């Protein structure tokens with residue numbers, strides 16, 4: 001280890017920055033965030049540092065660095081020199097060495113008593129990444145990865161844990177029992193509720209668990225379900241939150257439209273159950289899937305239910321959620337990129353555009369028995385961009401319905417097969433030709449039908 005990572009309290013401590021440019025301003029920003037009293041010595045300030053000055057975050061001494069200037073200042077606890085002038089940087093370094101003040105000369109490790117790591121700031125949770133000054137870019141890339149893994153609200157989570165630490169210590173004097181308690185809690189729905197700022201709900205879980213261990217010595221089983229939208233096909237379209245919950249699940253339930261790469265991202269030891277549905281050949285009836293989730297959660301398992309696109313858009317997510325509610329199983333819904341948004345973007349056109357369409361309708365082309373018929377009259381008059389899910393088989397009916405209610409036969413239509421995947425196929429036609437085009441192009445599911453003038457924008461965007 002080249003450097004010892006320590007976290008230093010510099011609140012209200014005098015710290016000095018030599019230099020008024022952009023790099024100096026970035027360093028000053030770190031001191032400011034940690035609550036230091038920051039003085040800047042520089043003959044002039046560039047924009048970012050001027051901004052700090054205008055905000056009253058720094059004190060400025062408009063002068064070149066010199067021993068005489070230093071003698072007029074309160075001795076700083078830490079000094080950073082970030083100037084373009086090597087002679088000034090050297091002078092700062094030698095001054096600090098002579099006066100035993102820790103110093104950092106930006107980008108010159110040989111003149112650093114301390115180095116500033118790349119920081120993931122979820123205060124009070126702080127992660128520092130250092131490459132020992134060898135590659136700040138590598139440190140920044142690692143920071144970027146960590147940023148994507150650690151939820152933004154982890155600060156409030158840590159705050160809440162801090163508030164209950166003593167109480168848990170009192171209720172559970174044995175360190176082993178305490179460890180088990182925190183481990184169980186920190187792998188449950190409590191974490192997301194606290195991180196999302198739903199502190200009342202999080203606190204009630206925490207209090208219930210404390211009560212439970214006081215009575216029985218054991219926390220309650222923390223089985224729960226995550227209804228995760230896995231996006232339309234490209235595995236990169238999964239959300240950070242979806243990925244994080246997937247990776248803490250013990251059992252994964254997934255269906256046909258979920259990219260295999262996403263299922264692969266689960267923990268290796270997680271059990272994977274395929275509950276895919278094919279038209280007319282449902283592998284597991286919907287009710288059985290919901291009850292299977294209830295059973296697994298009641299056994300204390302964390303269940304990730306992966307659904308193509310978004311769980312609440314033609315995904316029957318709400319039906320599953322209702323069963324979970326009825327059975328008192330805690331659950332989280334993680335929205336996903338729905339096929340309409342993903343497929344149109346990958347096919348090269350938007351869903352709305354100021355010139356062509358001010359609204360979008362998402363419509364199922366496959367009605368359940370007894371469901372209301374699609375109101376083609378309203379759609380034809382609406383000016384909506386129409387996106388039909390599960391519409392390929394019923395394309396002739398959709399086409400007739402819209403034409404019969406006066407939508408122009410020239411209206412552009414797009415068929416997007418396996419949208420956002422490596423096998424995506426986009427076929428552009430008109431409403432008049434829709435059914436014939438589907439038949440002659442041998443379109444296979446999953447495919448999305450889009451009808452609307454907005455498809456014309458594709459000509460401007462796809463070269």
Ligand SMILES: C[S@@+](CC[C@H](N)C(=O)[O-])C[C@H]1O[C@@H](n2cnc3c(N)ncnc32)[C@H](O)[C@@H]1O
Pocket residue numbers: 232233257307308309310311312313314315337338339340343388389390391416417418419420421445446447448449
């Ligand atoms: C049962 S719905 C599920 C929709 C999903 N919940 C969503 O938000 O995208 C399935 C239909 O979505 C459409 N679909 C889903 N993924 C698609 C893709 N990658 N390409 C084209 N259409 C897709 C097809 O119309 C398919 O028949």
